[in-house]
Amino acid sequence: MSLFSHPDFDGHERVLFAHDAEAGLKAVIAIHSTRLGRAAGGCRMWPYASEDEAVADALRLSRGMTYKNAVAGLDLGGGKAVIVGDPRTDKTPALMRAFGRAVHDLGGRYVTAEDVGMSVADMEIVREVTPHVAGLASGPHASGDPSPVTARGVFEGMRTALLVATGSDDLAGRTVAVQGLGHVGRHLCALLHAAGARLVVSDIDPARVADAERAFDARAVAPDEIARVLADVYAPCALGGVLDDASIPRLGARIVAGAANNQLARPEHADALHARGILYVPDFLYVPDFALNAGGIINVAREIEGRTDDAWLAQRLAAMVANLAAILREAVDRDVSPNAVAEAFARRRLA
Numbered sequence: 001m002s003l004f005s006h007p008d009f010d011g012h013e014r015v016l017f018a019h020d021a022e023a024g025l026k027a028v029i030a031i032h033s034t035r036l037g038r039a040a041g042g043c044r045m046w047p048y049a050s051e052d053e054a055v056a057d058a059l060r061l062s063r064g065m066t067y068k069n070a071v072a073g074l075d076l077g078g079g080k081a082v083i084v085g086d087p088r089t090d091k092t093p094a095l096m097r098a099f100g101r102a103v104h105d106l107g108g109r110y111v112t113a114e115d116v117g118m119s120v121a122d123m124e125i126v127r128e129v130t131p132h133v134a135g136l137a138s139g140p141h142a143s144g145d146p147s148p149v150t151a152r153g154v155f156e157g158m159r160t161a162l163l164v165a166t167g168s169d170d171l172a173g174r175t176v177a178v179q180g181l182g183h184v185g186r187h188l189c190a191l192l193h194a195a196g197a198r199l200v201v202s203d204i205d206p207a208r209v210a211d212a213e214r215a216f217d218a219r220a221v222a223p224d225e226i227a228r229v230l231a232d233v234y235a236p237c238a239l240g241g242v243l244d245d246a247s248i249p250r251l252g253a254r255i256v257a258g259a260a261n262n263q264l265a266r267p268e269h270a271d272a273l274h275a276r277g278i279l280y281v282p283d284f285l286y287v288p289d290f291a292l293n294a295g296g297i298i299n300v301a302r303e304i305e306g307r308t309d310d311a312w313l314a315q316r317l318a319a320m321v322a323n324l325a326a327i328l329r330e331a332v333d334r335d336v337s338p339n340a341v342a343e344a345f346a347r348r349r350l351a
């Protein structure tokens with residue numbers, strides 16, 4: 001495995017490989033940029049098929065956090081951690097403490113929080129060994145689970161995309177295909193259901209699918225069908241890499257707007273999506289994930305900055321949605337990929 005010439009390395013400031021044999025910890029902590037402030041981003045635990053896959057995920061997620069924090073207008077840099085293992089069977093308090101010690105060794109350059117496979121309770125254990133953790137349930141500035149705020153941001157961003165693409169942001173009677181019914185996906189379904197949207201859902205966990213059928217009158221489809229569902233919006237809320245050579249020509253929705261990080265399998269898929277919009281559906285719109293799913297990190301940023309006021313949170317979310325609206329309008333006006341516009345927006349801040 002190469003690191004400095006890795007396609008996702010992109011000038012990372014630091015990459016820490018943390019190992020603790022006794023606790024069973026194998027983790028990668030990647031700090032892409034501290035240009036705008038301390039690097040902040042969640043910790044993911046996943047049974048990666050290989051160590052190369054874990055490193056690539058850490059690098060891509062960390063770089064994505066730099067762009068996400070920049071577009072959201074936060075004074076935070078980008079970083080991310082991944083732990084190799086199955087969160088259902090391999091996660092122990094000793095492992096979380098060993099991870100926390102690795103975060104602590106970075107001296108506050110990186111602040112961790114929860115991501116896929118992690119919970120608020122896990123972050124409470126990390127806090128036993130380091131103050132450089134947010135998304136906590138207790139403490140003077142505790143912000144708790146960031147997922148409801150992420151879902152709120154995705155919901156508002158989805159309405160913005162509908163407005164730009166169709167002239168109306170009304171969700172009543174619209175069909176939304178939600179992939180992944182975890183922390184964010186379920187909250188998003190609740191908001192969409194309350195707004196009168198029809199839901200089509202998929203998850204690899206049958207209990208979560210049954211819950212959505214019951215709670216939101218959702219129609220379930222198999223995991224490999226959700227991207228093809230004829231819908232107004234396809235909302236990827238599971239893992240990344242879902243927009244690739246195979247899925248893009250078969251997308252059934254006119255808008256892709258979801259919470260999952262790194263939805264593009266490769267950067268050039270942004271152009272493939274844009275070309276599809278021109279060639280097949282004139283108003284097809286792909287909403288770059290990092291410009292849409294910053295609600296959670298905004299919630300975490302409130303805790304890092306030692307704030308508790310809801311007004312600050314609401315103002316930051318509104319700013320994120322306003323930036324997103326400007327990015328989508330510019331992309332449509334100039335007939336360029338929204339991804340390219342969003343990345344240029346972030347680079348202007350980083351410069």
Ligand code: NAD
Pocket residue numbers: 114115116117146147148150179180181182183184185202203204205208223237238239240259260261293294296297
């Ligand atoms: P989660 O682990 O709670 O939920 C993920 C869900 O996806 C699970 O229910 C899982 O069973 C399901 N899933 C996995 N593979 C699937 C597949 N192939 N098809 C359908 N379902 C599948 O994670 P989460 O916190 O809800 O995060 C979801 C996504 O949003 C992740 O990509 C995450 O990085 C991103 N994100 C989350 C937040 C946050 O605040 N939690 C913030 C920004 C971005």
